[in-house]
Amino acid sequence: MHHGHAVELHALMWAAGWIVAVMMLFAAGVRLPLATGLGAIGSRLYAAGCVLAALGVWVLANVALHLNDTHIDVTREKVYTPSATAMAVVDELRTPVNITYFYRSDDPVGQRARNILEVMGRRNPMLTVLTVDPDKQPELARREGVRLYNAAIVEAAGRRVLIQGTDEAEIAIGIQRVLRTRSLTVCFLEGHGEFSMDGFEFHTHLEGVSDHSHGEASSQVIETAGHGVGRLRRVLEAQGYVTRKLVLATSGAVPSDCTIVLVANPRTTFLPAESAALQSYLAGGGSALFMLDLGFVPEAGLAKLLSDLGVQLEQQVVVDPLSHYHRDAEMVAVTGYDQHPITRTLSLTFFPGIRPLTLTKPAPGVEVTPILQSSRDSYARPVSAAEARSTEGASARAAQVADVRPRVLGIAAEGTLAPGTSPFRAVVIGDGDFASNSFLPYMSNSDLMVAAVRWLAHEERGTAVRTRIPVPPMILLTAAQSRWIFIVIVILLPLTVIGIGGVVWWMRR
Template sequence: MPKQKKARRSLVYGSNALVSTLVFLAILVFVALIAQRHPLRVDLTESGEFSLSEQSRKVVESLQEPVTIKAFFATASPQRLKTKDLLETYRYHNKKIRYEFVDPDRRPEVARQYEIRDYGTLVLEGFGRKETVLRADEEAITNALLKLSRKKKKKIYFLTGHGEHSLDEINKVGYSTVKSALEKENYTVEKLNLLQRENVPEDAAVLIVAGPHKPLFPEEVASLEAYVKRGGKVVVFLDPGLDGGLKDFVRSLGIQVGDDMVIDKLSRVFGGSYLMPVVTRYGAHKITEGFNVATFYSEARSVRPVKKPPEGVTVVTLATTSENAWAETDLDRLHRGEASFEEGQDAPGPVPLVVLAAVDTNKLSKSSSTQTAQEKAGREGRDEAGVAHAAETRLPTGYLVVAGDSDFVDNTHFGLSGNGDFFLNTIHFLAEEETLITIEPRKKEGQTLILTQDQARLVFWVPLVLIPALVLAVGLGVYRMRRAQR
């Protein structure tokens, strides 16, 4: 009889344990399913290190169409896990965002399809377009999403009427490849003839003057100058011996084009001509940030900042040759094949080839307004205190980029090394497509914890002595109770 009672008791306890286990597992599965469908993320860091900024959340939550992100990382890359956490954060805020990791070494065909050159590159696809991100951080990804979802296209104008490169020609010197590349980047490309219009259109994001063979009329130059001074962006490509009547215009904004041709011995190493200088040095600017690819220029002239730029103008050299190059000024000897470096006459390397001028239009307009007011006050013999302060209105910064070669992005050279990338980087910056949203990096600030002697004792005794002793006491109590029930 005692044996039967003991067996019955064991059966009851065993059944209860089994049922309890099954119920517990069922609850775990139920909670996991709820968590999968309705995940909850809580960032307990003070700086919000694992959360998106409010700007990013607004952009992500506004996406109405699916976006796929392909992240090209090596399988063993230490940055892969960090990037996965970031992409998962984006997906948490919008399930229309999907991502996958691709190892370029294991799937080279996919890397070739997306023209991947560096590890850590992200390609975002959606809204019928594609954006490539070279660094996997929140600012770059959010800006790419914003550019994908934006319906309005910015316009890039190309000046015509002076023998510039043609956007329609598919021959070696045509610019059809440039046009196609810009359209793939979601720009609208149009031609502009300033002989038929008085001013540059208001909707122009960038105006490009690509190697004019004939000089512009003074009225056209005045239109370009007015456009820059009201915050416009102009890119000018001037080949050796052909300044297009723009030499004085670019000099007035702090850039000087040389009457020379650059010769580079280093280009022979790459299998090119002495007249094709190679650039591997780039200035400190957003256009060239992280850019480490060589660019080649076919028959280029020197372009350098003037020694003393005008007030309100900041000049930056973007691309420079190596020390092996020089700017040859005796073009007749060069054409006879007798050119050599002559100290005191030729400019030694490094030779600058691409220069950017940032024009603070507010300072220029304020200076002009003050000068006009003074002249007016002098004429009328009265105080100028009543002059209207029209210059108080803030104007955008104008930009002028001058390169000493127009062939480096023609149909022959656009795909050569980093030529096309450098050109597109320049256009993105000028069109304000490089950084649409600026996100400040999170600051990780450490905090010093100072304990009193009593607090230090408490920290020692509670977790290291009292809690383990309590657990041990509870275990002994449970053991004695179960033994007494047998």
């Protein structure tokens, strides 16, 4: 049984025991005789004994219930209940953690955060929670150096992290951050037209756009600040990772402090020395995430490295008539995943204009696992000019394509590249747009990126806490979901009303 469920069952059993004790007192009070025939002194001793026994049972029952408190949230939205992931982080604690939370007692949001943290503190004895109103205890706030409301100081093993906010997910991430014994750095590779890690803007695609290569400008795309991965950088920083830029052309080698090298959609070919540096980095036990879109052509050294990792890039685009968004069959939606720590909690991801990966025989000692695949009705076709890449044209040619089968879209590889070398980890995905500012916040795209980075950093055993990304309100649906909504609302619902009306008319004839 899961530890969290065992804790809840344990607390409910104590609550049930308290109810049983109270019912026993009530039954004893009803059934015990008032006249005992023991005389005046005996009757007084009898009455005093009954009172003392009842008080003893009542005190012990309430002390037991207090020591095993049960949290009951009767609100429909479970406003005062911590999220499941936050509770999972608390359940995993094996090291003492202290949280001091500063809030304003007349602030409803701060009061909710206080209640949430107190529930989390009762969940695991390894977590100690102290809530403080700086207006009532200013000396403690001054001693801790806190001058803000709704701020938490998370401490463990001499390390401390300051969290500003009222979201228990941020507190849970703070717990994970303070328990790390090493600094984890994600190095964003630059110098080949990659997505910039500094970009804060995003742009929006209009419906009907089928060119996701972002090569030639399209009149159907809103022109704003270009694609970037600034949102991804901020998500990783919220998870406690350090981020920095890496230019291999000038550094010559991957620095030793780079825990992960992230290659976000390069557009120009690498230099042979850069490919050799990446190969040496992985051979030395490094971790890398390659997102290689259609516009990228690897040079011989990088192609050899990818082949050692078990994949070959195809200059094709995947078309999926069965699982895609709205009318764009090149915006492949993935709803099923191969078993792997990265895909453990994923539900639905989508990839605008993704290339297929051909599995090859990896280097000895390397284990390859496909983690992303298109549906059974998908096929791939060579990339052509932008004007020829319309959705309608692709749909018309689908029947003429004989090689219809699932395509591998992403793999995870681990092992050693040569005997005696350190074990490495790598992830290769045939698209970079899905992690850009435009598409990262939607569905499970951000979950995929965080899960991949956590696996590359050897943190997959812990609970992944989702970082909230503010986005404009919108609903994204697959083609099948849109079709079923249309059938139910536009066809079945009116027909049902007409049918009911007809039955009522027939009964009243």
